[in-house]
Amino acid sequence: MEIFPLWYGLTVFFVIGACVGSFYNVVVYRMPRGISLINPPSHCPLCKKRIPLYLNLPIVGWLLLRGKSACCKQPISPIYPIGEALCGLLGALALFSTNYSVGMTGNVADWASALAMFWLLLGIYPVCVVDFKYKLIPDTISVGGIVAGLLISLFPGGVTPLESLIGAVGAGGGLYLLGKGATKVLKKEAMGFGDVKLLAGYGAFMGFTGAVEVLVVAAVLGIVVMVPWGRLHKGKDDGSGQIPFGPFLAVAAPAMYLWGADLLALYVKVFIAE
Known part of the structure; x- marks a missing residue:
């Protein structure tokens, strides 16, 4: 018997995802600047006046205000509702990608899988934005x-x-030791500690084998993107030719959580099995 219809489940996960996206907007803005995520509460970045709760609703608040702050009438960046909407869509995708079995059976394992995908997919947003711009990965x-x-x-x-x-x-621990070894060989920092902690988190979700699969796929994606990108920016000393590794880990993680076992079986069948 179906617990609740598909449209209802997707709507709920979208709303929760948008709320999480609103928090991630705070993480993206405050974390690189060393500002507490809790104090002060949400406020206008221009006049510092506190934003009331009803105007701080994800997506809806920005639309009600028509993209301008209620206190000083200055434009509010559309990046905020875009980030919230993106996280909302990723939240809905987390439920949909688990074949919506949670709505059909209420199985505890299915709910755990949906929650894991929810975390992994929504984590792509803050990791990519912060790591690309500041070369940092939020501890959050x-x-x-x-x-x-x-x-x-x-x-x-x-x-x-x-x-x-x-x-x-x-x-x-494995990535930390690998990074230390690569640093000695290359004579420069080869792996940030943020990447180490991020992969440790994926290991907690998928186990050691799953985390290794994430690392391998992220490395392949990194090579595919970084090599041509580096050549396009060859000779520039502004760091524009460098792309952090965290976003590749963040993108690879949910993909391997869903399809890691199937891809590994396909690899064994094609390249190893006789």
Whole structure:
């Protein structure tokens, strides 16, 4: 028996995703500047006046104000509602990508899978925006991912708590040692600690093997993008030819969570099996 219809489930996940996106907008703005995520509360960045709750609703608030602040009538960047809408769509996609079995059976493992995809997909937004611009990865996503992955592992049907813990420690520790070795060989910083913590979070969600798959796919994506990008910006000393690794990890993670086992089986069948 169906618990609730598809349109209702997608709407709920969209709304929750947009609310999370509103918080991620705060992370994107405040975290690189060293400002607390909690204090002060939401306020106008121009006149510093506090924004009332009813005008701080994701997407709706910006539309009601017609893109201008209520206090000083200055334009509000459309980046805010765009980020909220993007996270809303990713939230709905998280439910849809799990074949919506949560709405059909109410199985605990299916709900855990939907929540995991929700975290992994929405994490793409703050990781990409902050890492591209500031070469930083928010601890809210990396360390928060470790905690979220360990908690979701308590639900039956996915990775066990032990597999989650081993995945976090093994993936994070392995990448840390790999980065240290590469730094000595290249004589320059080869891997940021933010990437280490981010992969540790993915290890908590997918176990050690899943995290390794994420790392491999992210490395391939990185090579495909970075090589031509670096050549286009060859000779420039402004750092424009450098692309951080975090966004590739963030994009690879939900893909491997969904299709990692199938892709690994296909690889074994094509390249290893006789």
